[in-house]
Amino acid sequence: MDIKELHWLQQVVPLAYRALEVLAKWPKKRPWPSPLTEQGEETKSPPSKRRRTVVHAERSSNRKIWVKQENLSRDIDGLFATTFHTAHNQDEFRLRTGMTLQVFDMLFSLVGEQLNKNSIRRPIPPECRLFLTLVYLSNAERVLDLSKAFKMGSSTVRCIVQETSEVLWNTLAPAFxxxxxxxxxxxxxxxxxxxxxxxxxxxxxxxxxxxxxxxxxxxxxxxxxxxxxxxxxxxxxxxxxxxxxxxxxxxxxxxxxxxxxxxxxxxxxxxxxxxxxxxxxxxxxxxxxxxxxxxxxxxxxxxxxxxxxxxxxxxxxxxxxxxxxxxxxxxxxxxxxxxxxxxxxxxxxxxxxxxxxxxxxxxxxxxxxxxxxxxxxxxxxxxxxxxxxxxxxxxxxxxxxxxxxxxxxxRESMKKIAGCKLESKIVEALVDCVEWTAQ
Structure with a gap:
């Protein structure tokens, strides 16, 4: 072995060791099954692209931010916080919801339990859900305007209105x-x-x-x-x-x-x-x-x-x-x-x-x-x-x-009765007129 070959080995061997270290740290994957699989051995097809896409979507849904920054203050300056809890003016409350505060409380006692949500996040209060839905029904506000006023997402407003409307019908219809x-x-x-x-x-x-x-x-x-x-x-x-x-x-x-x-x-x-x-x-x-x-x-x-x-x-x-x-x-x-x-x-x-x-x-x-x-x-x-x-x-x-x-x-019989009533009214009017003239 000459001097040139020794120099070449001195350069290649460290690179080979580094490559082996990288491969050792690489995540292990199941080997692809050989086409010559023994009889009776279970074969599995490789994961499809669709499966990988679903898994990727599931991972991406684990987001950390659920509420936009501008909506974090809805418990302080949102329409529900500024109107409902400080509703001293009955007329203003009735204009917004279509009913008085006392009737709202009566309605909430019937549907409030069904509007409760259990979540790992802090759910929107059931009073707010009912209040928002009544404002939408009574004033025909646009969803975008309600989203800004209540400091919620547009999809959240739509979902609340749909769910609360269904609860109102299912709860009130059997009695009213x-x-x-x-x-x-x-x-x-x-x-x-x-x-x-x-x-x-x-x-x-x-x-x-x-x-x-x-x-x-x-x-x-x-x-x-x-x-x-x-x-x-x-x-x-x-x-x-x-x-x-x-x-x-x-x-x-x-x-x-x-x-x-x-x-x-x-x-x-x-x-x-x-x-x-x-x-x-x-x-x-x-x-x-x-x-x-x-x-x-x-x-x-x-x-x-x-x-x-x-x-x-x-x-x-x-x-x-x-x-x-x-x-x-x-x-x-x-x-x-x-x-x-x-x-x-x-x-x-x-x-x-x-x-x-x-x-x-x-x-x-x-x-x-x-x-x-x-x-x-x-x-x-x-x-x-x-x-x-x-x-x-x-x-x-x-x-x-x-x-x-x-x-x-x-209808023919009702017509005859209505005609008889008309004739009797005319006769009564004529009698009253004659009596007034005689006086």
Missing amino acids: LPQPNVEDWSNIVAGYQATWQVPHCLGAVDAKLLDISYKSENDMILLASCDANLNFTCLDIATVTDAVNNQLHWHQDFGAALLSQQLGDLLPAEPLPEAEQKTNFIYTFIAGASFPMLEHLVTPYVTQRLDQDQLHFNQHLSRALAGSIDKAFSVLMSRWRVLSLPLRQSPTNAEKIIRAAVVLHNFVKLHDETYCPASFLEEVPICPAKHKVPNEWLCSLPQPPVKCNATIQL
């Missing part, structure tokens, strides 16, 4: 919007007879078109009935699946059953209270001219030429509708203004919000005298025309005309 029983229907009938002199009335029905403005879904229909005291008794929600062919998808049984004449008799047929003939008549709902004449649904006469009795019946029915279901929807959409503007929610989340607003209407109206006093009912604006449902959408289901006979007979 239950499925009416025979006694409830009888009380509704008595209320319409006493208040509006409309016999055999199970309630007034109307439908409103709500804009959800979400991707390809643009319309949702809220159909509801109410009693004479403006409490909602039944509701259903429909999504417009095909506006061209007037196809609706009803989410519950009430809307589809009513419009397809499959509702059934909710009360047994009985004679009208003021009719001369003791003929049994069915009990029905009443609705405006945008609805078709159906079984269990009385609507006005729509012929071009109306006689005096028909005209008086239409006026009588119109007053009852204006004072009941029209007022109920006007109060609902005025107090819970989120329904009057585009919701910008998915159909599933929009339905949760709509249901929460309806059941809150019944709850707050029962416990808060300032919710819809007589002065408010006189000034409340009617629902805008943009919320009117096209007539053809409500007539899209097949209507067997033979099933309307009982309803047509009821």
